[in-house]
Amino acid sequence: MVPGNNVFESLSDPIDVIGAFLEGRIQPLRFRWQGRVVRVRKVTGQWSRREGQTVLRYFAVESAAGESYELCYDPRSASWILSRAWTGRSRGQG
């Protein structure tokens, strides 16, 4: 085991998201992952990535519990993916 903390889990988990579409912008408000609801306290960053003709929208968010996540909105299927998570606990801890 090497020292140093690998702080993020890289994921590709489909998630359900409740969001607001305000003035042409998307704002994730809460999402469900691993059977629990995560409330978004703050969107800390946004960026996009082109995949062919599609522009995928990414959001870095901080949860009310102080956890960090990165979400991706895919407009082709109007679906969301959780791409990265830092919860300060291992996945097995639920």
Add this chain to the structure above:
Amino acid sequence: MMILLVDMDAFFASVEQAHHPHLRGKPVIVCGDPGRRGVVTAASYEARPSGVRAGMRLQEARRLCPDAEYVEGDPAKYVGLSLQLLDLYTRYSPDVEPFSVDEAFVGLGPEAPTLERAAEIARAIQREIDLRFGLGASIGVGPNKLVAKMASGVEKPRGLTALDPEGFRDVFWPRDIQTMWGVGPKLAERMRSLGIKTVGDLARAPLPLLKSEFGIIGPQLRECAWGEDDTPLVPYHRGLDAKSMGHEVTLAEDCDDRASLEGTLLRLSDQVARRMRGEGYVGRTVTLKLRDHRFVTVLRQRVLPDFTAEAERIYPVARTLLNANWNGAAVRLLGVSVSELARSGEAKQSELFASEDRSQRLREALDRVRDRLGEASVVPLGTLVHRRRLSHVPFGMPQARTPVSRKPDASLGAPAARPGRSARRGRDSGDPP
């Protein structure tokens, strides 16, 4: 004209700290997969006192800074943010020239007739970057690109340094010769051997000596030492033609398996060819870059009889170069690039055989599929064979395509556990859907 050089402070690490509050104030090291070997891509300012630097082996960084937070870098994120920053700069001036993913020159016109006014605009840009992105930038201001670039490094992070030629001489003449932009370690060593130890020494060095020792660049470097530079600022919407295009990859593990290396070369050749076609270039000189496990690097090139932007022609040359120059030692890094570029219209053959015409139509059709669906939608078969072993060449991150049950759940307040849905992303980000 006044010029700014906006240099984002520890860009990749700062982005991760801005996006993830739990990383703020901590030493953060951005790298490839932290679970594997590799090198440090960026280190936050908190990590730097430990001696961690970009380019350092991860193993060494872990030894120096064992308590750091290791974050897998996300190049697409940094490029996306870099483009947003360029947009921000263009609201202050249309003359913006990207210098790297985290640096850009901004040319100011009549709105900034003095150094003081240019510094005010620089301060406004700094504030807006902080407000919108939560990121720090150091900005150099000067009458030309050289002074702006060197001034940007005087005070970091979040520094602002405005210098006129006199100020440039005051600040830089006492400094080591290697602080000159364009003077690397080897050139600095040669200059020191001639008694040129500081920027001021270079400014006062006799022209005949510089000419005889360094050729045409000798006198140019002396002008630079006086803070003089007439390199034009080229706004990115009027970009210069590329000189070469290439891709390289640090393999997930040192590899001495010929078939695996050839599979990787095919992927790299395909990426290079695709990019050339996308940007309307053809080229003639194929270069192979080969770095072994001891960090010994070999660059070998071969000139083609005519121009091409086809992987089918680039790959065999790269493979021949590999076979001729690889001594069997485990390989750490492979790269393929094509230079001697020309615009495809200018170098096009006047007549095509029917078979070439068919190949071209097929290639164009495949390009259209990739344009529409992404790079991972079509890849050469030969690149798939060894992908699991070597993994690292990205064709674009796969997205989970698993159909998701969309039962109405207005509140998300009473979730049902859905164990086993998580799919840890593979290390090979090139998996086609």
